[in-house]
Amino acid sequence: MAKKTPRAPYVRLTRPLVRDAGELRPASWDEALDRAAEGFRRNVEAHGPDAFGMFSCARATNEMNFVAQKFTRVVIGTNNVDSCNRTCHAPSVAGLAAAFGSGGGTSSYQEIEDTDLIVLWGSSAREAHPIFFQHVLKAIRRGARVFAVDPRRTSTARWADRWLGLNVGTDIPLANAVAREIIHAGLHNTTFVERGTSGFAEFAASVEPWTLEAAERETGVPAAAIRELAHAYARADRAQLCWTLGITEHHNATDNVRALINLALLTGHVGCYGSGLNPLRGQNNVQGGGDMGAIPDRLAGFQDILDPAVRTRFAQAWGREIQPRHGLNLTDMLAAMGAGTLTAAYIIGENPTQSEADAEHTVKRLGLLDHLVVQDIFLTRTARMADVVLPAGAAWCESDGTMTNSERRVQRVRKALDPPGEARDDIDILCALARRLGHDWRYERAEDIWDEVRSLSPIHAGMSYARLEERQGIQWPCYSEDGEEPSFLHSRLWETDPEARGRPAPFAVLRHSPPVDRLDQEFPLRLTTGRRLDSYNTGVQSGGFASPLRRGENVELSPEDAERLGVTTGEQVRISSRRGTVTAPAFVDPALRPGLVFMTMHFPDEVNTNSLTIEATDPIAGTAEYKATAVRVEKVGGN
Incomplete structure (x- = not known):
């Protein structure tokens, strides 16, 4: 096959741009910031704060995401803030939070190397998460077995001991059949089920129809392979269940995640070293963006925005009341644009015209906005639609701060280069806009922002910059500077004392829901x-x-x-x-x-x-x- 000539690369933005007579033209920073701020002010005055939406950036630092969500809630006065977490792992956060109360993966990378069995479900980790896959390879070298569950026999599946090639959208039938086989074989961990979970009887009854034969008919996976996975997972001393977008990019994605969580609860493969549940994040700080509150229903530290005590603590620190309701997520904001109820948007480092499903529909909705500001390092297709384009100095080597990876490890990043031309740091731009809208924000250093995070988020309280440097990164939760953070979460579920155990992790009763876009003769x-x-x-x-x-x-x-x-x-x-x-x-x-x-x-x-x-x-x-x-x-x- 003849090689295609690569298209010309995107050129870094080095000057602000504003739209005049339908065209973008270079402008000074003062003109661009004035236009951006005035457009936001005009729309809020005309339509109220909930007519504004913020798309924050999962590739930027924790500090930037914290300031972006603070800008949305304090300067504008709405909870309409989200990020690309919505496109990929929002179901993981929702599912894990429903079961355990927090939305992070439960294990460390070291535990991947030390485990006995790894199930990669809906995850082509070798291609999508190559650094993580090195930990998988180390586990394989020391004797761990690997099962790959994926419709395609990917390069990841070729490393596995067994590939289960399921039909797209049949993850719940497969997981339910695995659970039924574990129960019928008497392999479930009765001690953990009785001690750390709730709803087992209802769950066991719900999976009863999913015999190995019924699951084979629905999923396309041979009954013998389903049985092998069930017995291997239940019998392993330590087992890790990892997933990616093959689980989360579905119309019933949160249920898919809960189906995998059910398997860990059934076998006790959570809350102890070497066993866990791990969503593998696709961008460098998609975990951190959510942790910082750049989502519509949580404040920094994954604190529930509906909790009056939480809102009071933030309001006292910020000098403004926080709305006591969930904001719109990214999907809801796009729908609100189409309905004409969201009229202004601020997009930082995201490209929804090309990343969202039914992309041309997204383009039409963005085109309905009265005021669109895009802050990015390149003139993306989304930026080309903007009224104001703000050039950010936010490439990987141009920012100072912290980021959080898939194992909940917060690590320092350091600025090595100045941004090109007139491009400015994301946080400087946000603060300049805040000042034009009546809030005198002046952060001198990224560390000042991080100290504010630590003062408001208990799970980050013990993570000073000095300690992050010394430890080369720390996993949350870390409640004090003299405390030790756990490498794995939810050990409380194993406690014998009911008070120490706290709320049990509930099983979820889940029904199969086939893909919405049905196959037929026209689209087979x-x-x-x-x-x-x-x-x-x-x-x-x-x-x-x-x-x-x-x-x-x-x-x-x-x-x-x-x-x-x-x-x-x-x-x-x-x-x-x-x-x-x-x-x-x-x-x-x-x-x-x-x-x-x-x-x-x-x-x-x-x-x-x-x-x-x-x-x-x-x-x-x-x-x-x-x-x-x-x-x-x-x-x-x-x-």
């Missing part, structure tokens, strides 16, 4: 989307260079489907859904089973995959069903 194939090792998200940072790994976007087909269509690798095909059509080269991949198609969102300037995906969302978390789109594929120019 199932498109699922994901990531590749060589590229990153919407391609802004990784798409504009030549690489021996980079092959651009493809429509990946099974050999059987390619033969039926008369298509070979490199030939152009047209792929259509009920929402749109794109054209791209075919790539015949034996990792795919018949009926399954795979694409990424890495190359939207060439092929906008998200113009195909469906906007059906999880009602709890608001995450869209990127993983289950009904499509048809046709050979371009063919019969």
Whole structure:
């Protein structure tokens, strides 16, 4: 196949831009900030604070995310703040919080290396999380078994002892069948179930219909493989269950997460060293953004915004009452734009015109805004729609502060370079806007912001910069500077004293709900989307260079489907859904089973995959069903 010439790379923004007569033109910082602030003021005065929405950035520091959500709640007066956590792991946060009270992964990376069995469910970790996968490889070298549960036989699955290739959207039937087999074989941990959980009887009754044979018919996974997974997971002394977007990007994603949590509760594989439940985060600070309160229902430290004592503590520190209700999440904000009730938006480091499901619908909604301000390092497709574009100095080597990874480890990052041209630090920009809107914010150092976080968030209280330097990162919770933080969470569930145990972790009764976008004669194939090792998200940072790994976007087909269509690798095909059509080269991949198609969102300037995906969302978390789109594929120019 002939190599495609890479598109020209995005050029760093170095000057502010403002829109005049429909076009963006260079402007001074004073003009740009004045326009941005005046637009926000005008919209709040006309429509109220809830007509404003903030999209914060999961690649920026904890300190930036803290200031962004504070700007939203204090300067504007709304809880309408969210980040790309909504696109990927909001269901993980919701599911873990419902079971345990907090939304972080339960284990450390070291425990991955020391465990006996690893289940990677809906996770192509080798490509999507290559650093984490090194810990998996270390575990394999010391004898750990690996099960991969994924519709595709990915490069991750090829490292596994057993691959369970399930049909897209059948995770709950599979998990329920695993649970039923564990119960019927008498392998559930009765001590832990009685001590640390609730609702077992109802749960056991709910999984009873999911025999191995029934699950095989629904999921496509052989009954023998389901039984093997059930026995291996239940019998392991230590077991880690890890997942990614194959679990969370569904219309019933929170239920998917709860289904996996059920398995850990059933076997006692949580709350002890070496066993745990771990959502693998896709961006460098998606965990930290949520921890800092850049979500609509929680304040920093994952504190419930509906708790009067929590709101009072923040109001006393900030000098403004916090609204006693949940704000709009990212999905809700986009819907409110379409309805005309959200009229102004401030987007920092996100590119929703290319990352959101049914992307062209998102473009139309953003186009309805009275005032859009985008703060970024590149002129993305979203930035090209803005009324004001603010150039940020927020590349990985241009910021000082902290970030939090998937194991809840807070680590220092340090500024090594000044941003190019007139670009300014994200926090400086936020504070300059706050001052124009009547709040005299002047943080001298990132550490000043972090100390404010520590004063308000109990789980971060013991993490001074000095201690973070000394320890080379600390996992939350860390309540005091002389205390030790646990490497794993929820050990309380094993306590014999009921008072020390606290609230038991509830089992969830879950029903199977097939993908919303149903297959039929017109759209007979199932498109699922994901990531590749060589590229990153919407391609802004990784798409504009030549690489021996980079092959651009493809429509990946099974050999059987390619033969039926008369298509070979490199030939152009047209792929259509009920929402749109794109054209791209075919790539015949034996990792795919018949009926399954795979694409990424890495190359939207060439092929906008998200113009195909469906906007059906999880009602709890608001995450869209990127993983289950009904499509048809046709050979371009063919019969």
